[in-house]
Amino acid sequence: MNSASSAGELNFMTRNQSSGPTTYLWSTSKVVGHHWERQEVPIAEGTLSELLIEVRSLGGGGYIAIDDISFSPQCNNSNGYLPYGTTLPSMTTTRSPCTYSCRDGTCVGKDKRCNFAPDCSQGEDELDCGTCDFETSTCGWRDDSVGYYLWARRNASSITSMPGDLTTNKTSGFVMTVAGGAGTFAGNSRLISERLAIAAASCHVSFGVYRFRDTNGTLTLHLQDDSNYQTRLWTDPRTVGRNWTVTTVSIGRRYSGFRLVFSSTHVGSTISSDISIDDFKFEDCAIQKQGHCEGYTDPYNCSNGNCIHQ
Structure with missing residues (x-):
């Protein structure tokens, strides 16, 4: 396409x-x-x-x-005419430079949206920025797959032999999992995060991986910058079983925008829902401002975003 x-x-x-x-x-x-x-x-x-x-x-x-x-056969053709509705007025609009509008109308720029520090008065600019237990939504994560396999938010009870999600340890909980779609070939399935603006040197992520039966495919986590250049951060060691494995991956200092991408392949496999993730968290990613280093009485901000004692 x-x-x-x-x-x-x-x-x-x-x-x-x-x-x-x-x-x-x-x-x-x-x-x-x-x-x-x-x-x-x-x-x-x-x-x-x-x-x-x-x-x-x-x-x-x-x-x-x-x-x-x-x-499909359930769709019925008609020779009828649509009723006339209210004609939408023609409007000339100028594209606003505002990347994100807070609930109170305040404009937040691209470098402030998802920068691990609230800039809106109610902190809504940091919502849907990747940290997620998937119980009510995907928190900004979206499927970007090509082919038959895709990432989807699913109930744990619908996944083969899964005893429960990582968040609640119940089958009523939700996870992100690789599932079958409408494609006709086994391409890569990609799950991509919302754009993150910046990150401190201490930044890392943690998440749970559940893998059952599928030992042929791979699961990797990449960092993708604003130029779409990707750096591999982690590869799943293919631990197979009926338990969740929690993994921590370093992100490090990031001076400009980036996204995280989970990519999975399914070599010789027609089994879906064998790879799942849950409880994705960004940790220690906020860049502390001078004089606001938590836990320090004499803070000094290094150029890499870390705090040290003077």
Whole structure:
């Protein structure tokens, strides 16, 4: 579908009024390379509606192509006309330089969003920045997979032989796991975090890994900078069993934006939900300001973000 570094954004939408508001069904901007990827998009039951397909260019070159659109037998064609709705007013807008708006309207710049220090009055700029037990959401983590396998938030009871999640140790708990999707080939499955702005030298992450049966595939954690250059931080030693293994990985000092990426391969395996993660935490990542080093009576900030005694 997409080629080059950033071909653009492909959106599928519906509307039930002529010239009326649209509802997004599915959207993607990921690069899948020089091959076709199959995608299924569910359409909610309800009143007469029409499907709209939108492409937005992001100026990165490449192309977007679609083919072989089909509807399942449960979808009924109609010769009717959509009712006229309220015509949306034409508006000319200027793109705001504000990266993130706090609830009180304060603008937070790109270097302040997910920098491990609250800049909004209620701290909401540090929400969905990666630390997550996956009980209610994915906390900014999103699937970026190509092929049949993908990362999904699932209940522990739906995963083979899992005694419970790491957070609650109950099968009613939730985890992120590799599951089967709509693709037709066994490509890599990727789970990517929200963009983090900066990190102290003491920064590290911890997370639990559950792996059952799948000894052929690999699980790695990479750091991806704003130029999409990746550095491998950790590789799973392929510990297989019915227990969670908690791992700690150093991130170190980061002066500019980055993301974390879990990548898994499934060589010769058709088994899904054999690799899961839970309780992902960023720890000691905030850069202490001069005079605010916790636990120090005579603090001094090093250039790498560490605090020492003078």
